[in-house]
Amino acid sequence: MTVTIKDVAERAGVAPSTVSRVLSDSTSISQKTKKRVRRVMEEMNYVPNYNARRLASRQSQTIGLVLPQASDAFYQNPFFPTVLRGITEAASTKEYGLMLSTGDTPERRKKHVEAMVQGKQVAGLIFLYANDNDPILEFIKSINFPAVVMGTPENGQLNAVDNDNFSVAKELTEVLIQGGCRKLAYVGGDSHQYFVQKRLAGFKAALQEADLPFYPEDVYNDLTFLPRDGYQLMEDLLEAKDYDGLIIADHLVARGVKKALEVFHKHQVMTGTFKSFAAEPNPQDHRHPYFNLNSQQLGRRAVQILFDVLEDQANGSTRYLYEIVEAELMK
Amino acid sequence: MTVTIKDVAERAGVAPSTVSRVLSDSTSISQKTKKRVRRVMEEMNYVPNYNARRLASRQSQTIGLVLPQASDAFYQNPFFPTVLRGITEAASTKEYGLMLSTGDTPERRKKHVEAMVQGKQVAGLIFLYANDNDPILEFIKSINFPAVVMGTPENGQLNAVDNDNFSVAKELTEVLIQGGCRKLAYVGGDSHQYFVQKRLAGFKAALQEADLPFYPEDVYNDLTFLPRDGYQLMEDLLEAKDYDGLIIADHLVARGVKKALEVFHKHQVMTGTFKSFAAEPNPQDHRHPYFNLNSQQLGRRAVQILFDVLEDQANGSTRYLYEIVEAELMK
DNA sequence: CTGAAAGCGCTTACAG
DNA sequence: CTGAAAGCGCTTACAG
Numbered sequence: 135m136t137v138t139i140k141d142v143a144e145r146a147g148v149a150p151s152t153v154s155r156v157l158s159d160s161t162s163i164s165q166k167t168k169k170r171v172r173r174v175m176e177e178m179n180y181v182p183n184y185n186a187r188r189l190a191s192r193q194s195q196t197i198g199l200v201l202p203q204a205s206d207a208f209y210q211n212p213f214f215p216t217v218l219r220g221i222t223e224a225a226s227t228k229e230y231g232l233m234l235s236t237g238d239t240p241e242r243r244k245k246h247v248e249a250m251v252q253g254k255q256v257a258g259l260i261f262l263y264a265n266d267n268d269p270i271l272e273f274i275k276s277i278n279f280p281a282v283v284m285g286t287p288e289n290g291q292l293n294a295v296d297n298d299n300f301s302v303a304k305e306l307t308e309v310l311i312q313g314g315c316r317k318l319a320y321v322g323g324d325s326h327q328y329f330v331q332k333r334l335a336g337f338k339a340a341l342q343e344a345d346l347p348f349y350p351e352d353v354y355n356d357l358t359f360l361p362r363d364g365y366q367l368m369e370d371l372l373e374a375k376d377y378d379g380l381i382i383a384d385h386l387v388a389r390g391v392k393k394a395l396e397v398f399h400k401h402q403v404m405t406g407t408f409k410s411f412a413a414e415p416n417p418q419d420h421r422h423p424y425f426n427l428n429s430q431q432l433g434r435r436a437v438q439i440l441f442d443v444l445e446d447q448a449n450g451s452t453r454y455l456y457e458i459v460e461a462e463l464m465k
Numbered sequence: 466m467t468v469t470i471k472d473v474a475e476r477a478g479v480a481p482s483t484v485s486r487v488l489s490d491s492t493s494i495s496q497k498t499k500k501r502v503r504r505v506m507e508e509m510n511y512v513p514n515y516n517a518r519r520l521a522s523r524q525s526q527t528i529g530l531v532l533p534q535a536s537d538a539f540y541q542n543p544f545f546p547t548v549l550r551g552i553t554e555a556a557s558t559k560e561y562g563l564m565l566s567t568g569d570t571p572e573r574r575k576k577h578v579e580a581m582v583q584g585k586q587v588a589g590l591i592f593l594y595a596n597d598n599d600p601i602l603e604f605i606k607s608i609n610f611p612a613v614v615m616g617t618p619e620n621g622q623l624n625a626v627d628n629d630n631f632s633v634a635k636e637l638t639e640v641l642i643q644g645g646c647r648k649l650a651y652v653g654g655d656s657h658q659y660f661v662q663k664r665l666a667g668f669k670a671a672l673q674e675a676d677l678p679f680y681p682e683d684v685y686n687d688l689t690f691l692p693r694d695g696y697q698l699m700e701d702l703l704e705a706k707d708y709d710g711l712i713i714a715d716h717l718v719a720r721g722v723k724k725a726l727e728v729f730h731k732h733q734v735m736t737g738t739f740k741s742f743a744a745e746p747n748p749q750d751h752r753h754p755y756f757n758l759n760s761q762q763l764g765r766r767a768v769q770i771l772f773d774v775l776e777d778q779a780n781g782s783t784r785y786l787y788e789i790v791e792a793e794l795m796k
Numbered sequence: 797c798t799g800a801a802a803g804c805g806c807t808t809a810c811a812g
Numbered sequence: 813c814t815g816a817a818a819g820c821g822c823t824t825a826c827a828g
Contacts, residue, residue: 136583138805149815154807162813181583185519186805189820194516196564201553209550210742212541219540222532226567226577231586233527233564236557246557252467252512254821255562362745390745396727411541414693414721469821480799485823493797517821520804585805 137178146174157182188254196231197221197440198256200247200270202263203240207359211386213429216410217262217284220433228441230257244270251279258440260284264294264328280443282436282455286328293443293455295435297408299329302425302461303336306406307381309423309465311344313404315379319352321367321391322383323359330355333383333408352377357387364390372398382407385424392422412464423465432459468509477505488513519585527562528552528771529587531578531601533594534571538690542717544760547741548593548615551764559772561588575601582610589771591615595625595659611774613767613786617659624774624786626766630660633756633792634667637737638712640754640796642675644735646710650683652698652722653714654690661686664714664739683708688718695721703729713738716755723753743795754796763790 139157143150148171155163156171174180188194199221202208225232233256237243247270250256257280261271264285274281275292283294310318320337322330334353341348354371357363364387371377372394380403382388388407395403404421410429439455446453470488474481479502486494487502505511519525530552533539556563564587568574578601581587588611592602595616605612606623614625641649651668653661665684672679685702688694695718702708703725711734713719719738726734735752741760770786777784 136805140805150805151807151816152814154805155814158807164813167813179583181579183520183805184580184584184586185516185525186820187807188516189514189520189822190805190807192807192820204550204554209546210543215540215546219535222565222567223535223569226569226573231564231581232567233562234553236553236563238554238557242557248512249515252510253515255515360745365745414691414696467821471821481821482800482823483798485821486798489823495797498797514821517804518823520806521821521823523804523823 136183137180138183139180142171142174142178142180145178146171192254194231194255194257195229196233196256197225197437198233198235198247198250198259200235200243200259200261200263202265203243204238205358207384207386208263211359211384212410213385214262216429217433217436220430220435221260221437223430224434224437230437240269244273248273251277258282258444260436260440264296265326266328280440280447282440282443284432284436286332286456288328290454290456293439295432295439295457295459296329297425297427297432297461298458299332300336300339302408302427303333303381303383304340305336305463306408306423306425307337307340308344309463310379310381310404310406311340311346313379313420313423315404316346317375317377318346318379318381319354319371319375319377320381320383321357321364321387322353322355323357323363323387325355330383333381337381357384359384359386361386361390361393363387364392365394367391368394368398368400372400377403379404380406385409388424408461412462420465423463426462426464428459428461435459467514468511469514470511473502473505473509473511476509477502523585525562525586525588526560527564527587528556528768529564529566529578529581529590531566531574531590531592531594533596534574535569536689538715538717539594542690542715543741544716545593547760548764548767551761551766552591552768554761555765555768561768571600575604579604582608589613589775591767591771595627596657597659611771611778613771613774615763615767617663617787619659621785621787624770626763626770626788626790627660628756628758628763628792629789630663631667631670633739633758634664634712634714635671636667636794637739637754637756638668638671639675640794641710641712641735641737642671642677644710644751646735647677648706648708649677649710649712650685650702650706650708651712651714652688652695652718653684653686654688654694654718656686661714664712668712688715690715690717692717692721692724694718695723696725698722699725699729703731708734710735711737716740719755739792743793751796754794757793757795759790759792766790 139150139153143153156168235246237246259281261283264283264287266288286296320334338348368391385407407424408427409424412426435457470481470484474484487499566577568577590612592614595614595618597619617627651665669679699722716738738755739758740755743757
């Protein structure tokens with residue numbers, strides 16, 4: 135039924151080991167033999183059995199992608215598909231496969247990652263999130279398995295790619311200040327997420343440099359990163375407070391905020407937010423600048439870093455790679 | 466280094482084959498033995514090698530996801546992550562793994578799918594798109610490999626899940642007509658995509674039933690499914706034509722359209738569109754009804770259908786499954 | 797209910 | 813430059 139390396143060998147008049155070497159394009163096989171064997175492979179429509187290959191070679195040529203616990207916010211945010219696009223793109227250049235983690239509970243997620251890792255299904259992992267005290271990440275660190283985290287985890291000792299969240303938020307805040315804003319608020323979200331904290335720090339720094347006061351009560355952090363949160367927050371706030379500028383850590387929240395500003399005719403309020411990709415140039419809207427975080431590039435770089443780590447590992451070297459991806463101010 | 470079935474067997478005082486049977490929870494092993502072997506597995510932190518398992522059992526327990534040629538529209542549309550969410554959810558209930566197709570050119574994409582299929586990496590495929598004359602899909606049909614398509618391909622002979630695009634568009638058009646619209650346009654997109662055609666048919670049918678005339682020039686089809694397309698189209702059209710209702714096949718295009726309607730103060734124009742999930746109840750906006758297509762459910766059902774197909778196949782039965790997922794009108 | 801043995805389809809020292 | 817042979821870590825008839 136299935137054609138194997140043995141069938142090819144027979145037809146080509148060589149040993150199975152030779153066919154195997156042709157398959158991996160070994161330099162120790164003559165061009166002549168390679169050509170002949172390859173022709174036979176074509177003829178017989180041979181495709182190698184990857185399971186056998188992986189078992190024998192102990193190499194999976196596959197990257198495991200670790201998704202966070204499922205939430206509306208994660209799956210509705212363009213970050214995820216955009217990063218994934220960069221990942222598939224980069225993985226395919228080296229002919230690496232991609233495997234998704236699954237599991238609906240923390241336990242099942244961990245179990246599945248263990249099965250991927252210890253079960254020799256993947257050569258390395260990319261985490262599509264960065265929470266502190268994540269049991270899965272802790273486990274991976276403890277066994278020192280090749281992994282790259284998207285984001286900046288609190289304690290180092292691992293490889294990561296991220297934007298410079300501090301600088302990006304600071305710069306954006308400066309834009310609003312230059313635009314005339316004097317009473318600014320920071321609309322965050324889950325303060326356990328590192329990027330929320332970092333962007334807040336950038337926000338503060340900009341205020342300070344501009345000699346504007348910072349009040350903790352102007353930080354709003356109990357949001358689930360969905361548009362409705364931004365909308366509701368504005369509903370509650372707009373009359374009570376008279377902010378003239380808002381730095382919004384999450385793009386979906388910003389969507390809700392802007393909707394509310396429209397509905398309540400607060401056209402003078404400026405906003406600044408962060409997006410995964412450059413939205414099409416809408417009618418010039420100088421009151422709503424944002425940073426394009428270039429999440430696709432983030433995905434590409436994560437893969438590249440993983441490749442580098444894998445190579446380092448093969449060479450016995452151990453170091454941690456941490457890379458910053460440039461963001462672009464759009465105003 | 467790695468602990469294998471043999472190590473477990475030794476420590477538990479049984480044969481490797483017994484350990485293997487415990488692993489698959491075979492009924493022919495006594496509870497007593499199972500308990501003992503399992504304890505040893507725990508103790509030794511045993512995780513099976515999936516490559517060996519798949520090679521020996523000829524079962525991959527993995528689903529391959531076939532993505533379309535990369536495009537902004539695909540990766541920016543919430544359809545993709547939403548469907549994926551449903552897929553991961555359903556796959557995890559049966560402990561199936563998920564593998565993503567990659568490749569930047571049509572040739573490389575096809576090669577990779579071949580490697581997944583013939584290389585025994587996946588038990589079945591889910592296509593996250595439905596184009597006619599897709600070489601990959603043709604290939605899969607030709608070898609009769611288990612697969613489910615999301616969408617309704619022109620020629621049958623395969624398994625599929627889809628919304629009822631005709632009815633959904635018809636009903637939505639009726640809503641606009643009841644809302645007072647008399648001069649309607651259909652904003653489509655790539656007319657090679659089946660759902661664009663189907664929704665157009667529904668649009669037409671509603672006009673006809675309401676005794677409203679249909680003019681082919683009121684159909685706009687040269688769009689790439691991005692917000693900017695919708696925006697530009699409106700820019701070009703709004704003055705020339707005086708539509709009072711728009712049925713928009715794609716949600717992102719609709720976003721651009723609505724933006725334009727706002728900017729140009731055309732608040733009287735109604736729109737109707739289709740979304741992958743229920744957006745949060747914004748301020749009641751009766752002029753912009755939409756259908757929630759429930760794409761997450763689409764993903765879940767695709768997986769279930771694939772499981773059914775796999776089972777049918779094991780039983781020697783051959784039939785094609787085609788399922789419609791309910792959509793919900795939001796107005 | 798359990799074990800011994802063959803086999804899944806490759807890769808890779810080792811020998812020549 | 814090529815081949816024979818052992819081995820990767822499982823599963824699964826077959827026999828008892």
